[in-house]
Amino acid sequence: MAVKKQYWLIKSDPETLSFDEVNARPNSTIDWNGVRNYQARNFMRDELKKGDPVLFYHSQCKDTGVVGLAEVVRESYPDHTAWDKKHRYYDPKTDKDNPTWYMVDLKWKKAFKRTVTLAEMKSTPALKSMRVVQRGQRLSVQPVTKKDFDQVCKLGGENQ
DNA sequence: GCCAACGTTGGC
DNA sequence: GCCAACGTTGGC
Numbered sequence: 569m570a571v572k573k574q575y576w577l578i579k580s581d582p583e584t585l586s587f588d589e590v591n592a593r594p595n596s597t598i599d600w601n602g603v604r605n606y607q608a609r610n611f612m613r614d615e616l617k618k619g620d621p622v623l624f625y626h627s628q629c630k631d632t633g634v635v636g637l638a639e640v641v642r643e644s645y646p647d648h649t650a651w652d653k654k655h656r657y658y659d660p661k662t663d664k665d666n667p668t669w670y671m672v673d674l675k676w677k678k679a680f681k682r683t684v685t686l687a688e689m690k691s692t693p694a695l696k697s698m699r700v701v702q703r704g705q706r707l708s709v710q711p712v713t714k715k716d717f718d719q720v721c722k723l724g725g726e727n728q
Numbered sequence: 729g730c731c732a733a734c735g736t737t738g739g740c
Numbered sequence: 741g742c743c744a745a746c747g748t749t750g751g752c
Contacts, residue, residue: 581750605735628750686751704733706749 574615575717577623577634577700578674579708587626587635590676597641601649601671602657608709613644613670616709622674623712623720625700626683633685634720642673680724694719 578600580586590598603609622638646667650659662668690701699710712720721727 579750607735632751704750706734708749 573714574617574620575623575712575714576611576616576620576640577625577710577712578638579625579627582626582629587624587679590624590638591636591679594676594678596676598638598674598676599671600674601647603647603671603708604650604657604659604669605706605708608707609668609670611709611711612672615711616640616643616672618643621717623717624676631683631685633683633688634680634724635683636679636724637677637721637726638674639677640672641675644670644672647671678726680721680726682725684720684723688723689720692719692723 582588584602585598590596600612603612618640620640622640623634624636624638625634626632647657647669649655649657649671650662650667650669651664652658659669686701689695689698695701695716698712698716699705699707
């Protein structure tokens with residue numbers, strides 16, 4: 569049982585999947601598809617485990633930052649959107665018998681009382697080693713330490 | 729909309 | 741296998 573939990577941060581572009589959208593459906597499942605980066609793929613395929621807590625981060629909008637909490641509910645399986653010609657994440661190079669891309673399902677848990685913005689995380693000394701505050705960090709799935717995870721929850725008004 | 733950082737591609 | 745060119749991400 570006592571498998572150590574790994575904590576994660578995932579980024580979402582609100583144009584693709586917005587926080588408002590998932591927050592309107594409490595306990596809904598989110599298909600976390602469309603990741604087309606090998607490093608992020610490796611994390612998803614190999615390391616995101618059922619029950620792992622996830623920080624939900626909004627990128628490319630006015631208030632970038634962590635908006636709430638989710639949890640992994642289904643471990644990796646092939647990302648079917650890669651084979652859908654009409655899909656924006658269609659990848660002609662991937663083979664059905666040997667999938668390149670994987671996805672997981674998440675369950676939306678709850679919104680923070682307040683968004684923990686990127687600027688705020690950057691100005692919090694305790695979070696200075698977090699990946700997301702580092703320059704040029706573009707991975708859409710990143711591991712987070714428990715300490716950082718708890719700190720972000722605290723800033724967001726959600727003591728775990 | 730700009731631009732820096734980074735990942736991927738492809739010529740050699 | 742190197743590296744320049746190109747494309748994409750994402751903060752500002």
